[in-house]
Amino acid sequence: MxxxxxxxxxxxxxxxxxxxxxxxxxxxxxxxxxxxxxxxxxxxxxxxxxxxxxxxxxxxxIGRTDIRNHYKIETKAYHNLDKSGLPEEAIKQIEDYIEFVKQKYNPDGTLKKKG
Known part of the structure; x- marks a missing residue:
């Protein structure tokens, strides 16, 4: 589209x-x-x-993807993640990784250019 x-x-x-x-x-x-x-x-x-x-x-x-908002999907996925039984340190690592992935993208959902 x-x-x-x-x-x-x-x-x-x-x-x-x-x-x-x-x-x-x-x-x-x-x-x-x-x-x-x-x-x-x-x-x-x-x-x-x-x-x-x-x-x-x-x-x-602009029609490059049919996914409306990548960040909402990430957030929903995190909240639906079964964290039961995981130690606080493991949960913190998951949160840190999500933050790391977010830093790779611009606010519009496009991948940041390296350099």
């Missing part, structure tokens, strides 16, 4: 008009219409704002 379709789908899930959505991200209805009809493309900053508004990754927004 491309950005235009994904944006419209997300907007409609929240029952927002183009005007209402535009107001929420400090844009205009015509700009949102342009995005949804593929006549315009957002700059990186706007793309991040849209992703943050819908609580999805930029990768999801």
């Amino acid at each position: 491309n950005f235009a379709k994904r944006l419209k789908e997300l907007r409609l899930e929240l029952n927002l008009t183009q005007s209402e959505f535009a107001e929420k991200i400090n844009s205009t209805r015509s700009t949102i219409a342009g995005y949804e009809t593929e006549r315009k493309e957002p700059d990186y900053s706007t793309l991040q704002s849209i992703a943050e508004f819908f609580d999805v990754s930029v990768d999801y927004l």
Whole structure:
């Protein structure tokens, strides 16, 4: 799915008009219409704002993945993890590893570049 379709789908899930959505991200209805009809493309900053508004990754927004938010999956997986019987030290190691993995990713869910 491309950005235009994904944006419209997300907007409609929240029952927002183009005007209402535009107001929420400090844009205009015509700009949102342009995005949804593929006549315009957002700059990186706007793309991040849209992703943050819908609580999805930029990768999801542009159609590179169907996973809305990798961080939510990680958090849910951790809370569903059966930690019973593990010593506190082992639980701490698991938490440290999760933090290590999170540091490898940008807020939009993309892998950070090395260097």
